[in-house]
Amino acid sequence: MPIPAEFMETLSKRRAKGLAGGGAQKEVDRNKKGLLTARQRIGAFFDPGTFMEFGLFVQHHCQDFGMSGKDIPCDGVITGVGHVAGHPVAAFAQDFTVAGGSLGKMHAQKIVDLMDYALKTGIPVVGVNDSGGARIQEGIDSLSGYGAVFYGNVLLSGVVPQIAIIAGPCAGGGAYSPALMDFLIMTKAANMFICGPEVIKAVTGQTVTMDEIGSAAAHASISGNIHFVAEDDRHAIQISHRLLSFLPANNLSDPPHHLNVPLDTAVDPGMDALVPENPKDPIDAHEVIRRLVDGGEYLEVQADWARNIITCYARVCGVVVGIVSSNPMVKAGSLDIDSSDKSARFIRTCNVYNTPLISLVDVPGFLPGKQQEQGGIIRHGAKMLFAWSSATVPKITVIMRKAYGGAYLAMCSKSMGADLVFAWPSAEIAVMGADGAINILFREEIKKADDPKARAKALAAEYRDQFAAPWQAAENNMVTDVIEPSRTRALVALALRNTLNKREIRPGKKHGNIAL
Amino acid sequence: MSIKKLRITVDGKAYEATVEVLDGVASAPAPAVAAVAAPAAPVKSAPVAAPPGAGSPAARPAVTAGSGDILAPLTGLIVEVKVTVGQDVKAGDPVLVLEAMKMNTVIPAPKAGKVAAINCAKGENVEEGKVLVSIA
Numbered sequence: 001m002p003i004p005a006e007f008m009e010t011l012s013k014r015r016a017k018g019l020a021g022g023g024a025q026k027e028v029d030r031n032k033k034g035l036l037t038a039r040q041r042i043g044a045f046f047d048p049g050t051f052m053e054f055g056l057f058v059q060h061h062c063q064d065f066g067m068s069g070k071d072i073p074c075d076g077v078i079t080g081v082g083h084v085a086g087h088p089v090a091a092f093a094q095d096f097t098v099a100g101g102s103l104g105k106m107h108a109q110k111i112v113d114l115m116d117y118a119l120k121t122g123i124p125v126v127g128v129n130d131s132g133g134a135r136i137q138e139g140i141d142s143l144s145g146y147g148a149v150f151y152g153n154v155l156l157s158g159v160v161p162q163i164a165i166i167a168g169p170c171a172g173g174g175a176y177s178p179a180l181m182d183f184l185i186m187t188k189a190a191n192m193f194i195c196g197p198e199v200i201k202a203v204t205g206q207t208v209t210m211d212e213i214g215s216a217a218a219h220a221s222i223s224g225n226i227h228f229v230a231e232d233d234r235h236a237i238q239i240s241h242r243l244l245s246f247l248p249a250n251n252l253s254d255p256p257h258h259l260n261v262p263l264d265t266a267v268d269p270g271m272d273a274l275v276p277e278n279p280k281d282p283i284d285a286h287e288v289i290r291r292l293v294d295g296g297e298y299l300e301v302q303a304d305w306a307r308n309i310i311t312c313y314a315r316v317c318g319v320v321v322g323i324v325s326s327n328p329m330v331k332a333g334s335l336d337i338d339s340s341d342k343s344a345r346f347i348r349t350c351n352v353y354n355t356p357l358i359s360l361v362d363v364p365g366f367l368p369g370k371q372q373e374q375g376g377i378i379r380h381g382a383k384m385l386f387a388w389s390s391a392t393v394p395k396i397t398v399i400m401r402k403a404y405g406g407a408y409l410a411m412c413s414k415s416m417g418a419d420l421v422f423a424w425p426s427a428e429i430a431v432m433g434a435d436g437a438i439n440i441l442f443r444e445e446i447k448k449a450d451d452p453k454a455r456a457k458a459l460a461a462e463y464r465d466q467f468a469a470p471w472q473a474a475e476n477n478m479v480t481d482v483i484e485p486s487r488t489r490a491l492v493a494l495a496l497r498n499t500l501n502k503r504e505i506r507p508g509k510k511h512g513n514i515a516l
Numbered sequence: 517m518s519i520k521k522l523r524i525t526v527d528g529k530a531y532e533a534t535v536e537v538l539d540g541v542a543s544a545p546a547p548a549v550a551a552v553a554a555p556a557a558p559v560k561s562a563p564v565a566a567p568p569g570a571g572s573p574a575a576r577p578a579v580t581a582g583s584g585d586i587l588a589p590l591t592g593l594i595v596e597v598k599v600t601v602g603q604d605v606k607a608g609d610p611v612l613v614l615e616a617m618k619m620n621t622v623i624p625a626p627k628a629g630k631v632a633a634i635n636c637a638k639g640e641n642v643e644e645g646k647v648l649v650s651i652a
Contacts, residue, residue: 033540331590332617362618369591369644402618433618 018056018073018373022097030097035189036233038078041128045081045091045237054117055110058191062104065137072099075106076131079114081123085246090118090510093128103174107135108145123248124161126240129178130168130190139346153180158352161247164192164225165236166216167213180347183301184241185224185236186216192225209438214466221440224305224338240300245321246313248353253356257500259459260293261318270486275401275426282328283362283400285310287321289398292316292358292489295489298323301346306333306338311346316358317493319500322350324361328401336367337380344383356496359388359412359449362401364433366410382515384410389417392497396492399423399470399479405432414478419502420495421479422488427470427510432469434460584629584651588642597638598652599649603631611649614642625651 010373019039021027029035036044042051058075060067076099092111094101111127118125119142134142156162157180164178166186177191179186186192191214197384199215200206219226228243230236250257253426271291274283290296293314300312308331324343326333350357366377388395388410397418408429412418423429431437439446439461447456466472471481483491549554596613599605603626605625612623 140575278620280615280618282619282621295584328619329621332619332621334590364619367617404618 014057017064017071019503021073021095026097027344028393033189034232035168036129036347037100037103038093038096038130041093041165041233041237042078042082042091043078044234045093045126045128045240046084046089047086048422051080052082053078054114054245055079058106058110060104060106060135060138062135062138062141063138066123066268075110076096076101076105076135077110081109082116083166084241087249088121088123089126089244090114090123091126091128092154092419093146094131094168094396096132099135101130101168102135103142103145103149104135104138105141105145106394106418108142108149112148112152115156118160119156122160122161122252123243124247124461125181126163126165126244127167127177127181127210128167129170129174130166131174132169133171133174143169143173144375149177150180153177157182158251160250161353162242162342163240165230165240166172166192167233167236171196173191179225184219185228185239185243186219186226186269187229187230187232187236187489188216189214190231192219196416198504221304222303224342227301229304234291234479243313246299246355248257251352251354253354254322255353256316257320258318261315263317263490263497265490265494267484267486269486271488273441275424276509279401279426279508282333284329285325285327285360285362285400287331288360288400288488289314289325291335292360292492293321294318295324302342306336306342309343311338313355316489316496319496320355321358321496322346322355323358323360325409326362326402328362328364328402331367333362333402334364334367334383335384337375337377338371340380340384340410341378344380344387347387347391351387354393356396356476356499357392357412358492359395359397359418361397361399361403361411363404363407363411364402365404365407379515381406381410386514388412390506390514392418392502392504392506394496394502395419396499397421398488398492399429401426401428403427403429405430414480419499422491422495423470423473423479423482424485426483426485427479427482428464428468429473429475430468434463437467438463444466540546560575568618584627584632585647586623586651587609587625587647588614588646588648589621589645590614590616590640591644592621594640594642594648597621597634597649599631599634601634605629605631605651608631611651612636623648627651634645 014029021037021039030037049308056074060072060075074095077092077094081088081090092114115125153162163183164180164181166178166184167190170178170190172194175194191210193214197208197210200208206323216229220229227241230239246255268291274287289312293316298312298314302311308327310325310327314321314323324346347357366381395412409416412420438456442459446452446456471477474477474482524554531602592614594612598610598612605628608630609623609625611625614623616619629651631649633650636648642648
């Protein structure tokens with residue numbers, strides 16, 4: 001006897017209602033504005049036919065403020081698991097077309113359930129945020145829902161990659177779930193803030209615009225809260241796919257290396273040509289990276305913030321790497337508060353997901369300034385030192401040119417745990433710059449000289465020849481080898497293969513106490 | 517691949533963000549996504565054509581593409597003023613060279629136009645954020 005037809009009809013009807021979300025008209029309206037609906041986003045994110053939905057029939061249970069009997073399909077959030085390039089990924093998408101995507105008790109529970117599943121099965125989580133905020137009618141149930149989501153984000157942190165896409169409003173407490181994840185991608189149509197312009201005006205009297213405080217541009221270049229700016233929803237999804245192509249499913253897996261790619265032993269004379277004759281003219285670090293990595297392709301993370309340092313993902317002869325590079329074209333490549341924060345976070349993200357690190361060094365020092373000192377450059381710079389020293393993944397350092405003082409250590413010297421250190425002949429590895437050093441070392445001699453300026457200049461030149469070079473470091477076993485720039489790709493590729501199985505046992509502890 | 521720029525001004529200080537629009541924005545999830553950050557891959561072993569500094573993507577101006585004001589990106593010494601008042605410049609042309617932190621930073625024109633004012637001179641120490649040159 002077959003299953004009764006009315007059972008099947010009820011299922012169809014209920015399913016259709018859930019799938020419809022806010023309805024056809026809202027979908028048309030959104031699409032006209034260049035926005036996708038939550039269901040369209042889920043559809044664009046996963047390989048066709050692979051989405052397994054969790055909780056299509058979930059409803060709220062709120063009886064207050066006229067909520068009784070009010071229908072909120074999926075309780076405003078679509079959750080489930082599907083495949084991206086054949087690999088399972090958990091995803092949720094808040095549905096702004098029903099109750100403004102507001103977060104209520106069941107909405108939160110659906111997200112938490114999905115995260116629990118991702119944690120148990122070791123798969124990444126991608127969340128599309130598009131919500132008016134807490135569902136006020138549900139009161140503290142809504143508030144505690146946020147708490148449960150945050151707690152879940154933290155539980156998953158460092159176990160499975162978490163990527164947030166901000167594709168609409170993301171305000172107040174809602175902004176903290178993305179902030180607890182590994183990467184934030186934000187569309188131009190979205191905005192994210194804790195207190196909006198109205199609240200700022202009411203409380204402080206300051207007049208600010210949403211563009212200034214909450215836009216993707218502001219977060220990408222000023223606050224440093226996000227990692228990628230997307231033109232629109234589909235672009236955001238593309239970025240998330242590309243990001244996933246560099247990440248392992250979880251912290252017990254290796255990232256997707258392509259180890260069948262043969263080693264490249266060719267020399268690249270173009271790399272030699274990148275070192276300008278005048279030591280004061282900057283090296284184009286982006287160009288160095290392009291020549292170092294497979295196909296010249298890399299995914300820059302936080303490209304518009306703290307541009308004096310470059311952080312990016314790429315492959316070198318198939319091995320996935322995270323690259324941290326000085327950028328001498330911006331602020332002379334010096335380290336400051338923002339660039340320390342940016343690179344420390346990236347180093348820790350790479351370490352937690354077993355991604356080998358490459359440091360490209362051309363750093364003149366920490367940026368001098370009252371703002372820097374008062375802003376706590378000591379504490380922020382310490383994050384970089386902490387991140388490098390605590391990272392147990394392969395660490396390969398290439399000293400292109402300047403490697404001065406504490407800033408060199410903050411770019412991962414051998415003493416900070418680099419496994420292999422290569423220096424170009426143009427490297428200047430010294431405790432400080434020539435002019436500063438001779439003023440300390442030869443203060444009396446310069447003062448007594450007939451022509452102090454000429455004496456200082458001569459001494460500086462001598463110091464530069466002797467100490468602003470790779471040779472003292474090489475003689476003292478602080479670099480593995482001094483190499484022609486043209487051999488950098490070949491040697492880094494070899495170094496990665498040789499170091500890939502590195503295992504390091506550290507003393508057991510709850511966690512280190514990084515300066516925050 | 518096209519590049520779009522977003523810009524934002526806070527307290528008179530301009531910041532910019534660059535967005536690269538990837539090719540093949542299709543309705544289905546794109547299987548092979550083009551590089552987000554990398555322009556055309558360089559031909560291996562080819563000599564580097566352009567001198568580092570001017571015009572390269574890394575030397576993006578630190579000010580908005582719309583504003584012609586060039587601000588000092590960091591405190592330092594002006595070692596070269598490459599333009600004169602009234603001169604026509606193209607976007608990306610080197611305008612100033614600033615020495616700071618043992619390094620020469622080439623500051624390019626943020627947009628094409630005429631040099632309207634030069635507020636600094638060779639040998640002068642300038643503070644971060646000072647308007648050095650205006651292009652109208």
